[in-house]
Amino acid sequence: MLNMGRFPVMRVKPLIAVPLIAIALAGCSTQQPTEETSTAAAQEQPLFSSDEEALAAAQAAYANYLVVSDQIARDGGANPERLKGLVSTQLFEESADVYKTYKEQSITVEGATSFDSLHIGEISQNSASYYVCLDVGKTKLLNADGIDVTPVGRQSRLPIIFEVRVTNSSATIESSEVWSGRNYC
Amino acid sequence: MALGLIFSSINTTEALAASGSCSTAAAVAGICTNAQTSNNSVNVWGRTTIPGGSSSVVAPAGRTTNSRPAVVTPVYFPSSLAFRCLGLVSPSPQCRKTPATPAPAPVTYAPITLSDLANFVPQSASLTSQPRGWTVVNLNTNFIAGASTHVVGGSLFGRSAEVRFTPHAYDWNYGDGGTQTTSVAGARWDALGLREFSPTSTSHVYGSEGSFSTSVTVRYGAEYRVGGGAWIPVSGEVSSAATSTVVIVQSADTVLAARDCTAGRTAPGC
Numbered sequence: 001m002l003n004m005g006r007f008p009v010m011r012v013k014p015l016i017a018v019p020l021i022a023i024a025l026a027g028c029s030t031q032q033p034t035e036e037t038s039t040a041a042a043q044e045q046p047l048f049s050s051d052e053e054a055l056a057a058a059q060a061a062y063a064n065y066l067v068v069s070d071q072i073a074r075d076g077g078a079n080p081e082r083l084k085g086l087v088s089t090q091l092f093e094e095s096a097d098v099y100k101t102y103k104e105q106s107i108t109v110e111g112a113t114s115f116d117s118l119h120i121g122e123i124s125q126n127s128a129s130y131y132v133c134l135d136v137g138k139t140k141l142l143n144a145d146g147i148d149v150t151p152v153g154r155q156s157r158l159p160i161i162f163e164v165r166v167t168n169s170s171a172t173i174e175s176s177e178v179w180s181g182r183n184y185c
Numbered sequence: 186m187a188l189g190l191i192f193s194s195i196n197t198t199e200a201l202a203a204s205g206s207c208s209t210a211a212a213v214a215g216i217c218t219n220a221q222t223s224n225n226s227v228n229v230w231g232r233t234t235i236p237g238g239s240s241s242v243v244a245p246a247g248r249t250t251n252s253r254p255a256v257v258t259p260v261y262f263p264s265s266l267a268f269r270c271l272g273l274v275s276p277s278p279q280c281r282k283t284p285a286t287p288a289p290a291p292v293t294y295a296p297i298t299l300s301d302l303a304n305f306v307p308q309s310a311s312l313t314s315q316p317r318g319w320t321v322v323n324l325n326t327n328f329i330a331g332a333s334t335h336v337v338g339g340s341l342f343g344r345s346a347e348v349r350f351t352p353h354a355y356d357w358n359y360g361d362g363g364t365q366t367t368s369v370a371g372a373r374w375d376a377l378g379l380r381e382f383s384p385t386s387t388s389h390v391y392g393s394e395g396s397f398s399t400s401v402t403v404r405y406g407a408e409y410r411v412g413g414g415a416w417i418p419v420s421g422e423v424s425s426a427a428t429s430t431v432v433i434v435q436s437a438d439t440v441l442a443a444r445d446c447t448a449g450r451t452a453p454g455c
Contacts, residue, residue: 136213
């Protein structure tokens with residue numbers, strides 16, 4: 001079981017400033033996970049001890065994901081390997097495809113993404129899903145000449161459902177999909 | 186009735202490959218899709234358009250213009266329709282929908298939006314009654330709808346597109362003013378282990394003689410996928426076209442007869 005105490009426990013704010021959370025994460029990342037037992041009783045314990053803890057874990061993992069994604073985009077898609085370990089193999093490959101295009105077409109991204117309205121979807125034995133509003137409205141795609149080539153009709157706020165997989169030592173973003181129901185963002 | 190998949194995005198085919206998956210990188214690039222139901226139809230879209238521009242200097246706000254002879258180059262993601270249609274990859278039949286490459290400077294050009302539409306209509310249910318075609322006043326008439334999970338295929342921007350329909354509910358209209366909604370399609374009396382004219386979850390009792398048109402409409406849940414990816418649920422339900430059958434309702438009297446009346450019309454009691 002993951003020692004969730006290494007994530008900052010906080011209430012979700014209407015708007016989450018990603019860089020601040022990244023700093024918080026950096027401060028927490030040096031802590032060592034505590035020892036755990038493998039008894040049957042431990043196996044039956046819930047993934048998180050409270051909803052606040054579940055939200056804090058997702059908040060930290062998703063914020064870290066956005067911070068690293070933003071940095072790669074700012075670097076024109078260079079070194080997408082920085083996402084490895086933060087996301088699943090599939091999500092990494094999907095992201096890497098996009099960054100490859102950035103690189104080939106000399107696209108860089110200015111600005112930062114953010115998220116808000118984080119809600120718990122479902123918590124299972126070793127993963128949990130969450131709803132969130134992803135805001136990309138403050139980012140711009142720039143070509144090699146510094147000209148804004150952001151797609152004209154780009155949706156700036158997307159309803160996203162993402163899954164966090166929790167292992168002994170980490171929480172990774174397993175998947176990220178556009179919510180197919182009513183747009184709650 | 187119809188499921189309409191509407192794509193209006195130059196980069197949609199890229200998003201289609203992701204089949205609903207939306208990384209942050211894809212969201213920033215504007216190539217994520219979404220889907221919603223509306224009036225028994227489903228619209229799936231990717232809100233992206235090739236940006237327009239001008240051969241004159243186009244600079245982000247706050248910058249001073251200079252002599253850069255720029256034409257804004259749209260961002261083409263590999264496998265996107267525009268990418269192929271501009272000859273960067275193999276041309277596809279859909280390329281006829283692609284406006285010509287913007288002419289060199291000095292001209293202005295409008296944003297380009299590509300769209301495609303495919304309609305996906307769920308199958309109607311079959312409908313049978315017991316007894317078949319006739320029944321008796323004040324006795325239960327059993328109705329059975331035939332509907333099952335099925336996949337309807339099509340194509341969108343040259344890629345395979347499928348919608349899977351799963352029956353959720355059955356709306357019955359018995360033609361005499363009686364209606365009900367059931368979660369089951371109904372089953373034959375013998376399959377249920379019941380005697381004839383027994384009540385079932387889908388049966389109905391007619392209170393008077395006449396000819397009645399009974400109909401059933403199936404409400405389906407829908408999922409879609411493009412390019413053989415994972416199924417993506419679509420919120421809401423889609424109704425099939427109604428299926429009807431005519432039932433003749435007659436009165437019946439119980440009498441004692443010497444023998445089977447159908448065998449001998451002159452038998453006492455017939």
